[in-house]
Amino acid sequence: MARAATTADAFNAVAEPRRRQILDVLAGGERAVNDLVALLGLAQPQVSKHLRVLREVGVVDVREDGRQRLYRVNGPALRPIHDWVQGYERLWSERFERLDDVLADLKKEEDDGSE
Amino acid sequence: MARAATTADAFNAVAEPRRRQILDVLAGGERAVNDLVALLGLAQPQVSKHLRVLREVGVVDVREDGRQRLYRVNGPALRPIHDWVQGYERLWSERFERLDDVLADLKKEEDDGSE
DNA sequence: TTGACATATTCCTATATCGGTATATGATCG
DNA sequence: CGATCATATACCGATATAGGAATATGTCAA
Numbered sequence: 001m002a003r004a005a006t007t008a009d010a011f012n013a014v015a016e017p018r019r020r021q022i023l024d025v026l027a028g029g030e031r032a033v034n035d036l037v038a039l040l041g042l043a044q045p046q047v048s049k050h051l052r053v054l055r056e057v058g059v060v061d062v063r064e065d066g067r068q069r070l071y072r073v074n075g076p077a078l079r080p081i082h083d084w085v086q087g088y089e090r091l092w093s094e095r096f097e098r099l100d101d102v103l104a105d106l107k108k109e110e111d112d113g114s115e
Numbered sequence: 116m117a118r119a120a121t122t123a124d125a126f127n128a129v130a131e132p133r134r135r136q137i138l139d140v141l142a143g144g145e146r147a148v149n150d151l152v153a154l155l156g157l158a159q160p161q162v163s164k165h166l167r168v169l170r171e172v173g174v175v176d177v178r179e180d181g182r183q184r185l186y187r188v189n190g191p192a193l194r195p196i197h198d199w200v201q202g203y204e205r206l207w208s209e210r211f212e213r214l215d216d217v218l219a220d221l222k223k224e225e226d227d228g229s230e
Numbered sequence: 231t232t233g234a235c236a237t238a239t240t241c242c243t244a245t246a247t248c249g250g251t252a253t254a255t256g257a258t259c260g
Numbered sequence: 261c262g263a264t265c266a267t268a269t270a271c272c273g274a275t276a277t278a279g280g281a282a283t284a285t286g287t288c289a290a
Contacts, residue, residue, distance in 0.1 A: 002245035003118065003277045004131065015130040016119065016248085020199065027203065033267060046249065048268055067257050067266045075206020082200045084135065088142065089197060091190020117275030118247040131278085148237055161279065163238050182236045182287050 007056040010077055014059070018042065019050050023073055026060060032068040122171040125192055129174070133157065134165050138188055141175060147183040 006012045014020055018040070025031060025039055033051065037044045051071055054060040058077040063070045090096035121127045129135055133155070140146060140154055148166065152159045166186055169175040173192040178185045205211035 001243090001278045001280095003121075003247075005246065006118075011132075011135075012130045015126045017126075018248095020126075023203075034265095043250075044267070045251080045269080049248085052268080064257095069267065073203065073206060075203050078200055078203045079207055081196070082204060085193055085197045085200065088138075088188065088190050088193045091188060092194055116248045116250095116273095118277075120276065121278095133278090149235095158280075159237070160239080160281085164278085167238080184237065 006053050010057050010059055010081055013053050013057040014078070014081065016050070016053075018046070019054055022047070022050055022054065023059065026071055026073045030063070030070045030072045032065075032070055034068075036071075121168050125172050125174055125196055128168050128172040129193070129196065131165070131168075133161070134169055137162070137165055137169065138174065141186055141188045145178070145185045145187045147180075147185055149183075151186075 004012055006016065014023070021040055022036055025036060031039075033044065033047055036042075036047050036051075040047070051060060051062075054071075055062060058074055060071050061074045063072070119127055121131065129138070136155055137151055140151060146154075148159065148162055151157075151162050151166075155162070166175060166177075169186075170177060173189055175186050176189045178187070
């Protein structure tokens with residue numbers, strides 16, 4: 001078996017740095033393909049291919065406008081990533097340090113009581 | 116050129132679902148390899164290989180304890196993912212809807228004034 | 231030391247990628 | 261209609277995977 005398809009889910013689609021760059025540009029608003037080509041300095045076919053992957057996992061949406069296709073971010077598709085990684089924030093954020101102290105104390109009391 | 120190595124960064128390492136499962140278990144505290152094997156129902160070599168990838172990107176740390184090796188999550192290594200995806204939260208979170216309204220109003224006024 | 235246990239590494243195969251180049255599709259303009 | 265612009269797709273080659281099976285490494289116990 002090979003690695004999971006990049007179109008398997010948002011995690012895989014977003015693992016590619018160029019695709020994150022594309023999203024970062026689109027975060028500023030709708031863009032045509034050639035705008036992305038110019039802004040990122042990538043070849044046009046590469047951009048189209050990356051956009052296809054992003055489209056297939058639902059991270060971007062397209063809209064036709066004459067000859068152009070305007071791409072935009074579809075935020076909610078990124079939510080699974082956000083939610084998953086959010087669960088680990090307490091492992092580095094000061095916000096949770098006090099809470100961790102409290103929980104540690106509670107656990108200690110509990111252990112002392114039952115042992 | 117092929118796809119970026121899974122050990123290239125945390126984004127790639129975490130794109131694999133099994134590796135996220137491993138992290139989710141380790142989020143509950145230090146675990147030996149065989150614990151993970153039992154808990155996840157994976158083959159031992161596969162688990163070791165996934166742990167290697169996670170180790171190489173710094174997402175987990177190891178500690179030797181007799182015959183066992185105890186793995187634990189190294190949270191801060193996940194922070195780049197958190198920070199990146201955080202920038203998109205406003206695209207779905209109600210928390211930011213009011214703010215977006217305000218910004219839209221401001222932009223509208225600005226445009227009306229300069230045109 | 232020998233053996234059992236815990237974990238890591240190696241070898242294998244199938245597959246899906248990525249970039250590059252060429253080309254196809256589709257829309258607009260004259 | 262023919263030419264041009266905008267984008268998508270097809271084909272190529274190199275590479276890095278993921279799982280499976282076998283095996284190597286390392287540690288403890290008797």
